[in-house]
Amino acid sequence: MDSVSVLFILHALASCFMMGLVWFVQVVHYPLMARVPMNTLHAYEAAHQRRTTFVVAPAMLLEASTAVALLLIEPAGPPRWMLLASVGLVAAVWLSTAALQMPLHQKLSTCGDEASRDMLVDQLVRSNVIRVAVWTARAALSLAMLLEAARGEVAAS
Numbered sequence: 001m002d003s004v005s006v007l008f009i010l011h012a013l014a015s016c017f018m019m020g021l022v023w024f025v026q027v028v029h030y031p032l033m034a035r036v037p038m039n040t041l042h043a044y045e046a047a048h049q050r051r052t053t054f055v056v057a058p059a060m061l062l063e064a065s066t067a068v069a070l071l072l073i074e075p076a077g078p079p080r081w082m083l084l085a086s087v088g089l090v091a092a093v094w095l096s097t098a099a100l101q102m103p104l105h106q107k108l109s110t111c112g113d114e115a116s117r118d119m120l121v122d123q124l125v126r127s128n129v130i131r132v133a134v135w136t137a138r139a140a141l142s143l144a145m146l147l148e149a150a151r152g153e154v155a156a157s
Helices: 003-035 038-073 080-108 114-156
Strands: none
Touching (some): 003 038, 003 080, 003 114, 038 114, 080 114
């Protein structure tokens, strides 16, 4: 197996992992944050941010770096539009995370009443739909790219 094949596989694995994780967060984790008692919310949110970063950062960095590497290499198989779309969708996820979800987590870590907490959790759930949609599209695209790369390898042999 050559290094380009490994890139496609790692890229698809990272994208599919993040898709599964963001769906879990959307359906289970974020909604349950509204049930965290106010007297423990600040500590909970601090631990949430620290632990989530530990799980998410490596996968997001792997996904982004392999997307950029594949675009720069332009391997045989997937058309260029797929490679460009892949990088564009990575940028969309990172932008959404930095501009929407991270500020909401910061506000949650300092909010002082249940009404504010519930409003912020609701905003978090609603804004996270962006990442759910983008990571779902990214996973499908990364698998399509992997399939195109495999077809290209078969055709070349």
